[in-house]
Amino acid sequence: MKKNRNVGIIGVGQSVYSSHREEVNQPEMIHEAIVEALDQAGITMDEVDCIVHGNMELFEMVHQPDLWHTIGSGAYGKECMRVTTGGTTGATLCCAADYLVASGLHDIVVAVGFEKLQEGHTTGGITNMADPLWARQLQTGALTGMTAEAMINEFGEDRAKRASMKYRIMMDKHAMKNEKAHRRLGLELDQTDDLMVNSPALVGELRMIHMCSQSDGACAMVFASPEKARALCERPAWFKDHITVHREESFYVFGDAPVLMTHKYAAQKLFARNSITDPKEQIDVFEMYDPSSWWGLDWLREFLLLENDEHLKMVENDEIAIDGKFPVNPSGGVIASNPIGATAMVRVGEAALQIMGKAGDRQVPGDVKTALASGFGGTLWTVLTLLTKDEPESGK
């Protein structure tokens, strides 16, 4: 990718994620993330040129939240723009911040994504996005059992269900290492059989335990020009590349043929232009937007361009564990915490923290040189971001 100049991530801040944050209003919650991000970057708001703000459109029934969140975001008197691209919003915020710094318009940009899902009505909001003529009266919000059905057909019921549940339990074990995660259930593998049967069924074989949470929370990140990044941060996480791919608005509504997933298409393109021929070898950690453990499991194959049952084996052989061969979601992922407008940014932020060596108890062992982060949104929308420890040549 041709780039005017490089952009480094020098600070990541997150509020605590929870199903209920009655003690703070929206600006106060955002403020928690902003303060932590600025602290980590070692700067004050005076040094910030621009704020990029985003969340899901009208999920809290609030119009233009960027304007009245100024009290918490620090945008007073600064450049400010709002971005809302559905579930991918957080990742798109990072893209926008990257563009704003790479272009030379600004030297330091803070992006903040938030959601306070307790205050709104998520399924109502998501249903609103469906095509009013063909789908709106039929669809089930964000819940779908199609992937479970497809995997059961492909791999057999027992193997598919066990792999999906193992993925779920491994994500919870990761979340237990992340003090900010929303759901930290303390699940153990010996609960697999019980959960496969007894967790409440939602749609088809998608059960409550498989599905991501509805969380309140905010994530903020500080993006800096190369000079500022080098001066302020010992080990910034550099943008290597990112790609956005999207297609039709509703699943299969306008045709019943299986579609090429945007995830796979994005991965193929991104890897090709960054000389990644063996993603599992060349990438050290992957933060995936995994809305359910069925999708997380299935999407490993899409993102990593795997074949047949390779992705199931990765889970069955513990490869995706924090200390495994290819760690996936050391943070616990979206299944653990899902403040939607922040969720995709948390993926990029967590990937950055791994490169910066600041992921705390969830830091993966070894030197993280390359990290991948995915964002996902409605309905087939992918943002895939590649971060590196070394400053990319392309932007120098």
Added chain:
Amino acid sequence: MSKSSEDCHVVEGKLALPYQYFAGRTGSRFLISLRDEKKIMGIRCETCDTVFVPPRQTCERCFSDISDNWVALGNKGTVTGYTIIRYEEPHQPVKPPYILAQIKLDGADTPITHIIKGMPLSKIKTGARVKAIFAKKPTSSIRDIEYFRPSDDRPAFELGYTYDELEVGMSASFTKTISESDVYLFAGISGDFNPMHLNEEFAKLTPFGTRIAHGALPQSLIAPVLGMKLPGLGTVIPEITVRFRKPTYFGDTITATGEIIEMIEKRRWVRMELRWTNQKEELVAEGSCLAIPPMPMGK
């Protein structure tokens, strides 16, 4: 291209999305003070020397945390801007027309938005002094200040509208059901024991066929309008004329209405049109009066 909409189907839908909003730490403290102590609280930023109402956790200007710097404010303030809401929508807090104003409370540097009542719409102006009227039943919302009304920068005695506060078209009324005992008491008060009012057998022989109230009894119902409502307390009535149109029977409900029809600038009096109607909307009596509105105290 045809613009006909024949056979074009429209999908009707309605999405009702419930929501909550958490007031946050500073917002909650503000609401609790309002609800429990009827106190309006602001937060001061020492750096910017600014007192914010509504309060906020951070100063938007210098971004410092100011959430502990609470200051109590008075419940009076000055209007810094206003508008008059005249259209009607179900979501409105009160029935239009009403005044929506920006009010800078004494001791604050930023205004809050609220409703102003108790002031003729045409008399609202920037700089007007108003005071908060607290809700009788707490709602735990900003409507715990129910509304603002003109501040009593007047002395202790309550007064009606002064000449300058009155305008053509303002009206007020009073309604009362006239009972048999009202008529008997009025006979005693006035000494008018005319059998038309007191003797049913006599009254059967009159054109009315039954007893009727003294004309002055319904007429007197204009007194509470003029003396207590419009112009109100302190008013003097130098002249009143009445023409009776229909009798008032026992049990009739009479509404006396006064409306300002002329401002007599030279004398600073007003002329009012008077009307009395019964429960059948029949005109019982009509007339007019001159009214001397109350003078501002001290003059």
